[in-house]
Amino acid sequence: MSVVPAEALTSGLGVLPAPLREAVKQRLQALGEALPPLRDPLALDWLGRLARVFAASEFAAQAATRDPAAVRDLLASGDLYRRYAPGSLAARVRDAVAEAEDEAALKHRLRVLRRREYLRLVWRDVGGAADLSEVTATLSELADACLASALDWLARRAAEVYGEPRAADGGAMGLVVLGLGKLGGYELNFSSDVDIVFAYPEDGETGGPRTISHHEFFLKLAQSLINALHEPTADGFVFRVDTRLRPFGASGPLVLSFDAMEHYYQTHGREWERYAFIKARACAGDRAAGEELLARLKPFVYRRYLDYGALDAIRGMKAMIEREVERRAMAGNLKLGPGGIREIEFIAQTHQLIRGGRERPLQERATLDLLPRLARAGYLPQAVADELREAYIFLRTSEHRLQQVADRQVHTLPSEPLERERLAFATGFADWTAYAAVLEAHRARVHQHFTALLGGEPAARPADEGRGLVPVWLGQIEPERAAPILEQAGYGDPSAVLALLKGLREGPVYRGFSTEGRARLDRLLPLLLLDAAATREPGVALARAIQIIESIGRRSAYLSLLIENGTARAQLVNLAAASPWIAAWISRHPVLLDELLDPREFYALADRAALEADLTDQLAALPEDDLEAQMERLREFKNAELLRVAAADIGPGLAPERVGAQLATLAEVVLAAALAIAQRDLERRHGAPGGREPPPGFAVIGYGKLGSHELGYASDLDMIFLYEEAEGATTTGARAIPNELYFARLGQRLIHILTTRTPAGVLYEVDMRLRPSGKAGPLVTSLPAFRRYQSKEAWTWEHQALVRARPVAGSAAVAAAFEAARREILCRSRDPDALRREVREMRARIAESHAQPHEGFDVKYDRGGIVDIEFMVQYWALRWAHDHPDVARHTDNINILETLARLGLVEDERARLLASAYRRCLSAEHRLKLMERGACVPLAELEGLPEAVAGIWNETFERE
Known part of the structure; x- marks a missing residue:
């Protein structure tokens, strides 16, 4: 039996709020009279949802009753029941525009299509079939399609009159339309403006009838496009177009060439424009050229370094919005009010501006996609990201329900009882009270997180902190008055401090800063003076901190980091006070300042798996084919972890063997990558x-x-490269080469990655002289050749070196083969007297090469130092491994000594003494490096250990 549509249409009236019911009923009856009877259960189900849709949206009710044919088409085509497939909406718009005979027809077709698609989307949204992501994506796709199709149509007409613009090389050239804001992020509101910027690749002249x-x-083309979409006609409008985000704003030219755009942002670009361009994308026109333009502008949007300078700009924007909210009493504004949509976007985009240049996953346009990325990267707690996501969905859904009422761009909560009833019903609540309670809970959480991120002032510190030192830094008072202030702060030599401050203030760094950079330095220096005064040696700490400030150069964002973060500033001063090497390391790599933000993580050394x-x-997060970016990231990673080890060494303290092991593990992880x-x-x-399975390693x-x-x-990496042979085999690619050549190039490529100097420095210096035949030998060696060399040609000192050798990266099969060859060589039977003589002679040659006069005790090369202990351990390993293979199991001196003692080959007391001396000398070596004090310590510091080691050496080697 057929069912009259009117009966299906009115079946949902019972759930509506009473004040809305009668008006909706009349609209549904009017629509029902224009629709034929239907049997399709799916169509009847969707017609039953219209009561709810009409109650929520006057726009939908008017659109449906004004154009029943659109309702019939939505039901008959099935477009209502499913989400559009990618590209189908763009094709629909192209087809609608294609047959337009003039601009009036173009406008009419676009507006009729827009009304159909908006009706469809409200029906699906309020009817419960579309979530927020579908709504915003569909609106954005529709805007893209309307911009693109209208622009194509208008460009063809313009070319008929003026000719086609051509590039200097003769290639075609089109207008580029950049979508910003919510259009750029595929987040368009139901009644959003579209924020767009126009550009074209290069200047020149057209070649048509009217040049x-x-x-x-x-x-002309951009003006025509705006008119086609923006102008209200009897059919309404398509999209309101806003072009005020272009260079120089509303007073600037509507279109600019790429060169002019790039020059503007390099010369005049402001922080809020960086914020706006985070979401920019090429949405219409020549999209390939648009991507080229965005690539040229990316350095303006995303700084290569951590950009804490953005915080001041964002804070300024927020303060401006808050003043506007207060002035206009916009507390009820879902977008701009406290805890509103803008605050969620600020939280997300602050992290993007600061870190997006270094972390490409954060260069995400859509807020809902960005929040989980921030949580995964550790910049937002997962619970906070979840709360912000839930609030964003709730606020954006509420915003859509407000705009769907009359297709108006509104963000303010209604005050009329009827409209409040409508909004509560449309968002799924029983009444306004229930809705308002959930809304306020979301907004309170958002505002709390927003306040925690930016705060009211740049730093949570007493207002007068450092104020008394401001005139000292600025040189506004005479030295006679400044000196007592510095003495009271804790500086023992005020004149030296004043000279240091004057040198910075009058030097090229301060003069080279922009006005903003100088203002930041003026805020920072009094704080640094206070922090340095709290250290054991204030003058030293301040001098090293200023060395770091001078190394920052014009990247004043780092100054903002130190102003914003008292913890990072104190960490920096303490580390600089403790170690000139650390101060110099940070000076060379100021990006490491970000590592100082969380002292709990900073001092917690990661294990191998975590690294x-x-x-x-x-x-x-980097493109696989971007070798430069990968090399830079390897260096930044190594630099940061090296700093952590050094900080833990001089801070909480590390056993010397822990330092060496941690640095070796870091090197292995980096080598493998x-x-x-x-x-x-x-x-x-x-x-x-090629040549076999599995492939040679x-x-x-x-x-x-x-x-x-x-x-x-600062150790070099002593390495050799080994590979598996496959005689006569070549690689498997289209450009095949012999395996041997492949492995040689692989070794060269690896050394290039390790040793090339980039902005972040050299990854590691490499020493390959221990390979078979030394410098004269090939860079890479096959396993059989390595075995032959070690068996027949290697010197005793090369077998000594083999005691400390182990696989650190690459093929497990090659590693196992090397281990077997090493064990075989080390466990050979040897003549003890000849071995002792050869080891002693090698040690004598080393001593002779390091015989320069020096004060104190050289912990590495002097008699009783590190080299003596290493040579004794190597001698005993080679002497005893034949009868006791366990001696060859370890490669580090401490474990080998413990094994020798356990097997009774070296007396326990002697092994413990040598291990203790080795640790003390290693510790001194690390400390000397961190303090930049050469290689010598006063002999008395080592409390007789070198003499004891020398005695054991004499007993071992000097007897005939």
Whole structure:
């Protein structure tokens, strides 16, 4: 039996609030008279939802009753029942525009289509079939499609009159339409303006019947496009167009060339414009050229360094909005009021402006997609990100319900009882009281998080902190008056401090700063003076801190970081006071200042798994083919972890072997990542090594301090490269090369990644002289060649080096083969007398090469120092490994000594003494590096340990 649509239409009236019921009933009856009987249960179900839709949206009610054919089409086509497939909406708009015979027809077709699509979307949204992401994405796709199709139509007409604009190389050229704001983020509101900026690739002239400049052509085209979408007609409008975000705002030219755009943002660009361009994308016109323009503007939007200078600008924007809210009494504004949508966007985009230049996953346009990324990166607690997400969805849904009432751009909560009833019903609440309670809970949480992020003032400190030192820093008082102030603060030599401050104030760094940069430094220096005064040596701490400030150069955002973060500032001063090496390290790599923000994480050293996971995540965020970015990220990662180890060493304190082991683990993690990058690069070109399954492997073998887990802060990496042979085999790619050549290039590529100097410095210096035949030998060695060399040609000192060698990166199969070859060589039977003589002679040559006069005790090379202990350990390992293979199991000196003692090969007391002396000398070596005091300490500091070691050396080697 057929069902009259009117009966289906009115079936939902019972759930409506009484004040809305009668008006909705009349609208539904009017629509029902224009619709035929329907049998389709799906269509009847959707007609039943119209009562709710009409109650929520006067616009939908008017659109449906004004154009029943659109309702019939939505039901018959099935478009109402499903989310559009990608590209289908754009195709619909193109088809609608294609047959327009003039601009009036173009406008009519666009507006009729817009009314249909808005009716469809309200029906799906209020009817419960579309979530927020579908609503905003569909609105944004519709705007893109209308902009693109109208622009194509208008451009064709303009070219008929003026000719086509052409680039200097003869290629076609089109207008670029950049979408900003919510359009750029695919987050368009139901009744949003579309924020757009116009640009074109290059200046020139058209070549048509009426030649005009490219600027004039594209200006006319942009004006026509705005008119086609924005002008109200009898059919309404398509989108309100806002172009005030263009360079120089409403007073600036409507269109600019790429060069002019780039020059404007480099010369005049302001922080709020960076904020606006975070969401920018090419949404219509020549999109490929648009992507080129955005790439040129990216350095303006995203700084390569951590940009804490953005906080002041964001705080200023927020203060302006708050003043506007207060002045206009907009506390009920869902967008701009306290706890509103703008505050959520500010929280998210603050992190983007600060860190987006270094962390590409944060260069995300959509707020809902950005929040979980901030949580995963650790910049927002997961619970906070979840609360902000829930609030954003609630506020944006409420905003849509307000705008769906009459298709008006409104953000303010209603005050009329009927409209409050409508909003509560449309958002799924029983009444206004229930809705308002949930709304206020969301807004309170948002505002709390927003306040916690930015606060009222740049730093939570007493208002007068450092104020008394301001005139001292600025040189506004005579030295006679300044000196007592500095003495009272804690400085023992005020004249030296005043000279230091004058040198900075009158030096090139301060003069080179912008007005804003100088203002930041003027705020920072009094605070640094206070923090340095609290250290053991205030003058030293201040001098080293100023060294870091001078190294920052014109990147005044780092000054903002230190102003904003008292914890980071105190950390910096304390570290600088404790170690000139750390101060110099931070000076060379100021990006490390960000590491000082959380002292709990800063001093907590990560284990190997955590280091690997962290580096993997950081590299995964970069394009696989961007070698420069990958090399820079490897260096930044290593620099930060090295600083953590040094800080923990001089702060909480680390055992010397822990320092070496941590630095060696860091090097291994970085080597493994660098090797993987090198392999991917070569395999893209040549394929993988062939000849057998699994493919032949390649491994990095660490020698010296790397091999023995005893790396120092400035150690080179002693390495050799080994690979598996597959005779006559080539790689598997289209550009195949012999395996041997592949492995040679792999070694070269790895060394290039490690040793090339980038803005973040050199990753590691590399020493390859321990490879077979030394400098004269090939860079990479096959496993059989390595075995032959070690068996037949290697010198005793090369077997000594093998004691401390181990695989550190690459193929597990090659690593296992190396371990077997090492064990075989080390466990050979040797003539003890000949071995003792050769080890002693090698030690004598080293002593002779380091025989320069010096004061104090050289902890590494003097008799009784590190080299003596290492040589004794190596001698005993080679002497006893044949009969006791366990001696060859470890590569670090402490473990080998413990094994020798356990096996009774070295007396317990002697082994403990040597281990104690080794630790003391290593500790001194690390401390000397951190204090930049050369290689010598007063002999008395080591409390007789060198003499005891020398005695054991004499007993071991000097007897014949």
